Each structure stands twice: as C-alpha cells, then as structure tokens.
Amino acid sequence: MSAHCCAGPSHSSADPRYRKVLWLALVLNALMFAVELGASWSSGSVSLLADSIDFFGDAANYAISLAVLGMAASTRSKAAIFKAACMGAFGAFVLGKAVFNLSAGTVPEPITMGAVGVAALAVNASVAVMLFRFRTGDANMQSAWICSRNDALGNVAVMLAALGVFGTGSAWPDLVVASVMALLALTGATTVLKQAGRELRHSALHSH
Numbered sequence: 001m002s003a004h005c006c007a008g009p010s011h012s013s014a015d016p017r018y019r020k021v022l023w024l025a026l027v028l029n030a031l032m033f034a035v036e037l038g039a040s041w042s043s044g045s046v047s048l049l050a051d052s053i054d055f056f057g058d059a060a061n062y063a064i065s066l067a068v069l070g071m072a073a074s075t076r077s078k079a080a081i082f083k084a085a086c087m088g089a090f091g092a093f094v095l096g097k098a099v100f101n102l103s104a105g106t107v108p109e110p111i112t113m114g115a116v117g118v119a120a121l122a123v124n125a126s127v128a129v130m131l132f133r134f135r136t137g138d139a140n141m142q143s144a145w146i147c148s149r150n151d152a153l154g155n156v157a158v159m160l161a162a163l164g165v166f167g168t169g170s171a172w173p174d175l176v177v178a179s180v181m182a183l184l185a186l187t188g189a190t191t192v193l194k195q196a197g198r199e200l201r202h203s204a205l206h207s208h
C-alpha cells in the first residue's frame with residue numbers, strides 16, 4: 001500500500017498484448033486515483049486520500065514501464081526519484097490533513113468510504129488477474145503477489161475504517177488508518193529515494 005509497488009516489465013516488452021495490459025492497468029489506476037481523491041473530498045475521509053497515494057504510485061509505475069522501456073538505467077532511476085518524491089510529499093500532506101480534520105472535528109461519511117473501498121479492491125484484484133499471466137520467474141511472482149496483497153490490505157483497511165466510523169460516529173478509525181498509510185508511504189518513498197540515489201551514483205561512476 002505504499003511506495004514499493006512493482007509494476008516493472010518482467011515480460012518481453014515487444015509483446016503487444018503485454019503493452020495493452022500495461023495501458024489498461026495505467027488507465028484503471030489513474031481512474032481510481034481520481035475517484036478516491038474526489039470521494040475523499042466529498043466524504044471528508046483522510047484514509048481514502050491516503051489510499052489514493054497507492055493508485056498514484058502504481059499508475060506512475062505503469063507509465064514508467066511503458067515510457068522508459070529500453071531506456072538508460074539512469075532515466076529509470078530519475079523517474080523513480082520523481083515518483084518517490086511525489087509520494088513522500090503526498091504522505092506528508094495526508095498527515096497534515098489528518099491533523100487538520102482532527103482539530104476541525106470533521107467526521108467522514110462512512111457509506112461513501114466503504115463503497116469506494118470495495119470498488120478499489122475490485123479494481124486492484126482485476127489488474128492483478130490481468131497481469132498474472134505475464135509474470136515469469138519465482139522472484140517476479142513473489143513481488144507481484146506482495147504488491148497485490150499490500151494493495152488489498154490498504155483497501156480493506158479503508159473498509160474497516162468506514163465500519164469503525166459508522167459504528168462509533170467518531171473520526172478516529174479514519175484518522176488512525178490514514179496516518180498509518182501515510183507513514184508507510186513516507187517510509188517507502190525514503191527507501192526508494194535512497195536506492196535510486198545509489199543507482200544514479202553507480203551509473204554516473206561507470207559512464208566515465
């Protein structure tokens with residue numbers, strides 16, 4: 001549910017069916033990013049905002065996979081740095097929004113939260129199934145499985161937060177889930193930034 005998500009090309013990039021599936025995954029993730037942003041705005045839910053970070057990150061991953069296939073490793077690292085920086089900033093924004101909602105006493109509307117959480121899970125599951133037959137090799141299968149599982153956990157956390165808000169009439173379940181997800185995004189972004197920085201230094205070293 002954070003900056004880890006791995007949509008890197010594992011399959012021959014020349015396969016037009018694979019490119020088509022990547023495009024579809026990109027569109028679906030970008031769409032769900034917009035839906036969660038809008039629903040977070042209309043329902044006042046911060047956990048929906050936090051969950052949208054993952055759709056943003058995954059959409060960016062599919063875009064990077066489509067755009068930089070066959071390009072220099074340094075281009076890929078720069079794209080990863082840009083994505084991670086966006087996700088880190090987004091995570092910080094979500095934390096700020098949680099504090100703001102807490103002080104404003106905003107209680108989110110749980111029906112929208114729950115419904116969008118279910119839709120998000122359905123989209124993530126469909127994308128996982130679509131990409132499944134293009135996965136090759138044990139390591140690749142495993143990382144794809146971890147990503148899908150983390151995405152699903154995020155969606156389920158939003159649903160549980162909705163249930164908690166519905167049951168207690170308080171904003172706390174939403175704020176706790178949102179803060180955990182935002183912190184995970186921040187940690188994930190830091191890890192990616194460190195690793196990409198190392199890769200960039202490495203490739204700079206070898207180009208001279």
Ligand SMILES: [Zn+2]
Pocket residue numbers: 001002005054055058147151
């Ligand atoms: Zn993801």
